[in-house]
Amino acid sequence: MSRNTGDHRTRVSRLLIRRAFMDLLKRKPLQNITVKELCDAAGVNRSTFYAHYTDVGDLLRRIEEEMMAELEQAMAPLLADQEKPFNPVEISTEIFRCLKENSDLCTVTLSDYEDKAFLLRLINMGRERCMETYLKHYPGVTPRQVEYFYAFASAGCIGLLRKWLDDGMTTSAQEIAQMAESLMLQGLGVFGPTGEKAEKK
Numbered sequence: 001m002s003r004n005t006g007d008h009r010t011r012v013s014r015l016l017i018r019r020a021f022m023d024l025l026k027r028k029p030l031q032n033i034t035v036k037e038l039c040d041a042a043g044v045n046r047s048t049f050y051a052h053y054t055d056v057g058d059l060l061r062r063i064e065e066e067m068m069a070e071l072e073q074a075m076a077p078l079l080a081d082q083e084k085p086f087n088p089v090e091i092s093t094e095i096f097r098c099l100k101e102n103s104d105l106c107t108v109t110l111s112d113y114e115d116k117a118f119l120l121r122l123i124n125m126g127r128e129r130c131m132e133t134y135l136k137h138y139p140g141v142t143p144r145q146v147e148y149f150y151a152f153a154s155a156g157c158i159g160l161l162r163k164w165l166d167d168g169m170t171t172s173a174q175e176i177a178q179m180a181e182s183l184m185l186q187g188l189g190v191f192g193p194t195g196e197k198a199e200k201k
Contacts (some may be wrong), residue, residue, distance in 0.1 A: 092177035
């Protein structure tokens, strides 16, 4: 068997295991999922599973670490470029694109059996980046103000992500990022005038 064939089989096996695992996590907590049940759902044997993971907990950790690494990679070059004008939408687009590519994990993270620890890690990573970036580009604000802004913005973005997932993520990552930025900066005003203002026109 050639190396390419072996690599392909490995990728397919890991993909099948991930898909079956994410489907099970939507319906039950991690501690109730057995390796046998997972392998039966994925259509692979247990030796294949143990060739890649030690147990279901290790599988979840590996999937989460891969997503964290992808988010770090997506954000790092944008925040490190000192010559390029600061563009929050561009940064958010990369984040939402990564979330879309990991939509199965996002769905599970925000489900009834959500992994609160992983969600907190994502929020804290975003907070660190937000503090670093906004304090650099907006010298007039204080760390406390940025903390409150981030608390508001992150909660709103999680709600936006939930809605995006519910809608099947048919909207592009760039459009979602633009919507998030506009809502944070303009509130409902982004949808146009209403009430008294609309009557005066």
